Amino acid sequence: MANITDLGVAEIRDGFRAKDFSAREVAGAFNDAVAGAEALNCFIVTTPEKALEAADAADSALAAGTAGPLAGVPLGIKDLFCTKGVQSTAASHILEGFTPTYESTVSGKLLEAGAGMLGKLNMDQFAMGSSNETSYFGNVVSPWRRNDGGNTPMSPGGSSGGTSSAIAAHIVPAATGTDTGGSIRQPAAFTGICGMKPTYGRCSRWGIVAFASSLDQAGPMARSVKDCAILLEAMAGYDPKDSTSLDEPVPSWETALSGDLTGKKIGIPKEYRVDNMPEEIDALWKQGTEWLKDAGAEIVEVSLPHTKYALPAYYIIAPAEASANLARYDGVRYGLRELPDGANLQDMYAATRAAGFGEEVKRRIMIGTYVLSAGFYDAYYTQAQKVRTLIVRDFDNAWAQCDYLLTPTAPSAAFGLGDLSDDPIAMYLNDVFTVPSSLAGLPAIAVPGGLDKQGLPLGLQVIGKALDEQGVFNAGLALEERAGFSARAEKWW
Amino acid sequence: MSVDTETVLRIANLARIAMSEEEAERLKPELNNILGWVEQLGEVDTSGVEPLAMVIANHTHMREDMVTDGDKRDEILANAPLAEHGFFAVPKVIE
Amino acid sequence: MVSEYRIQGETGEWEVVIGLEVHAQITSKAKLFSGASTEFGSEPNCNVSLVDAAMPGMLPVVNGECIRQAVRTGLALNAQINLWSRFDRKNYFYADLPQGYQISQLYHPIVGEGAIDVPLDEKDPDGEVKTIGIERLHVEQDAGKLMHDQHPTMSYVDLNRSGVALMEIVSRPDMGSPAEAAAYVRKLRSILRYVGSCDGNMEQGSMRADVNVSVRKPGGELGTRTETKNVNSMRFIQQVVETEARRQVDLIEDGGTVVQETRLFDPDKGETRSMRSKEDAHDYRYFPDPDLLPVELTEEFVAEARASLPELPDAKRHRYEQELGLSAYNAAVLTAEAETARWFEALLTESAAAQKASEADVAKPAANWLISELFGALNRLGKNLDESPVSHEHGAELLALVADGTLSGTLAKQVFEIMLETGDAPAEIVEEKGLKQTSDTGAIETVIADILAANADKVEEYRGGKDKLFGFFVGQTMKAMAGKANPQVVNELLRKALDG
């Protein structure tokens, strides 16, 4: 039998039910793998005892015939999810020590389904970042290295970089991510794994530390499309505690998975051919087009004319929402409190927030505060929301011509930690292909397609219509089956 | 539009982030860089376009008027940096 | 219409322009966006959910009842109901505001323009009314409470009120005197209590006003206004207008300028002062709350809300005058408060039933008894109508005993006094104390015969033309009958006996 830690969600689930191994063995193996991978800095806290507890419960449940759909599967949980009794920080100093008395809806659903928790995964602070360099708890390191013989530490992408790195390193079989402008898909692409951002409203946001409310969505990250489908089924569903949650039935995505795209039309958006895009990414995109043709689909060129404006619109809307969402971190009810001598209440706020927020978080709060301030609101925020309407319309028009869109996931392969940290806009450009579908709330999946010359993974993205997760999974599966991506980072940690 | 140091400090105060003049000075070009970049949105003709109100068609589910929550002071105060006599405590406010 | 109210300054007369923003707590069991209780007077931080404390990841879900009550109120204010409204975030930092923003409605309030008629003279309800414009009504969250006096160096935060639903009702600057401002609030309060959307309890803070005041030379340009926050009684509202207008006139006449600012009223000193703590940055950065969807109402929803409205005070007052024949004054007194009108209508129904008469027939004596007898007594006892020891059933019974001649007016007063003390039913009291009026002609005739015989001289004088003595005979008869004789019967029989 293969090493347990090389198994994915479906394999663990099925092997556990077939009694090939016990849940306790699985949890033990992953706990060991986690403990042995400190160099990657994937976790802010590890919870081996929680994983074992859930495993024991799964073992008893199996014996009793009451095992849930994810019984026996240990998972990582991004630290943006509030977890009852376990420190939840959003990778920020301002929430250090914060121990929620409640469980987020999504992590609660996973636990309810029988999954265990291996720990809280590191991330960009408040999910703001594309490289995992903004965490208060240190950078996450990708297990991947360039094939140049050097050992430059590489970015796992962000903000769900603890998640992507841990999955790629096989120290967790799968984990939760969240995606505001690409935070599931871009790190998936950087680390050669799959990541699915569902339709906005599919997964409840209750109990997830908010970054930008109109964009934030939880989603699964795993090493296969099928594993993503299995996890999303457990994570999704209407939640009356989230007003923006969609009251829609959750289909059995796993059961209906099919890589046969006969009769489907795939749109290739011409505006996604950006300047300076590495030739290898363009080549992979063409290759992806061929794979989908091979799966039976017809290829059409489509136009999304406002694509270019998605990123700047995003960098107004997301910081604006964040500036208000992060106002609650004030040192009064939880988290850090900085109280310099003689400070009054307002001084305490300012001191607490100056000490508690990292540089990128402050930068975005400042931008968000500025664009909402008197005299600038219409020029920035209202204009950005109008452009967002146009971006939504672009997609609607595209859907008249095709069923899915195929694009690269990110404009480059992973870069070295530190390479872009002095240039915020260059960093923001990482999300150029993921942000438009975020602004439109559409489901999109990232699937690994191959390696570049440096031996680093590259990903393809499929975007679908609202609520058509099934179609997106199916197109993702068609790519996955043909790409046959099996490369894996060599263990150095 | 470009911001000066004074504006950076005013925004920092609005956002309640303590900031020295030097920090504001350092942040100023970064903010101007980002603001200059997002201002390309001005090129888009949005006349007659409504700002987006809701990204995926949905409708408000209203709660019933029932008491279903509360009565959990210990939980509410559990993470407080300072709580006394069932209250959160903050430096004295003079109104 | 221009108000008569003027401030005398050194440079001549000034007029005052007043606009009010009234915050009214919506009557609801649970908060606007959480399931925590709105109960008044609970232990600190006990009516608080994770949402009200703005814990990380918590989200608001709107309470439908609060929306319904806002719509009903808007309809009662003759206002435009907006089928599409939305919540916005108003951003500022304060310890009573856990989210760091208040969820309110700036750009698209649920209720638009309306108006109410306010009587200028309470004593003359059919006299002149002034129409005060309503600019808007929006729904928003209340803040928590800060206690400053429990610790020498710290303030304590209680979030029990955090998230309680408020309606902010913004008037046009249509008022020109302290009395008009008070009359407007009184009328508004009356309407809200009729609708049942707010209990109007100003002491408990369920209703409070932000008072916007400016002054100008008569007919001149509008001056700069100040806003005095959270004024919580009619008297204080009038005081704020008076002192603030005076202050502004003095300031301007001394060569100063009025600054647009937020002020605080100090009831002990009777003056307003600048509220510097909230002055630093009036840049609330309103934007639509992305955690909430727009509130989309259907015409049917609005129609149902309209159908659920009770008869409102103005309509009721007119009906009392026209259908029940009550005086304008009585009709106004009985309709000013929903509670009074409810009590009166119960009394009326029961009176009509007890007397097998129409409501119109029994309305006047019922209104008179309620206003002069019961209100007088309650006033003496320092009680409200809802604490009345006399129930409307018993009131109706008492009125019926008078109508059917069982009780004279004098006896009725006696019985009423006993009712106030014991809370017993009047028929029972009449029975027990033997207070029944007698119309038994035989018994009365016997008494009269005795009296005439004992006072033969007076009978002579009377028959000789001294008419005034008739009263003497009535008095003697009543005395002999221990006050229980029907005075009409006594009169009749005496005339017969004396005049032949």
Ligand SMILES: [Mg+2]
């Ligand atoms: Mg106000």
Ligand SMILES: [Zn+2]
């Ligand atoms: Zn207000």
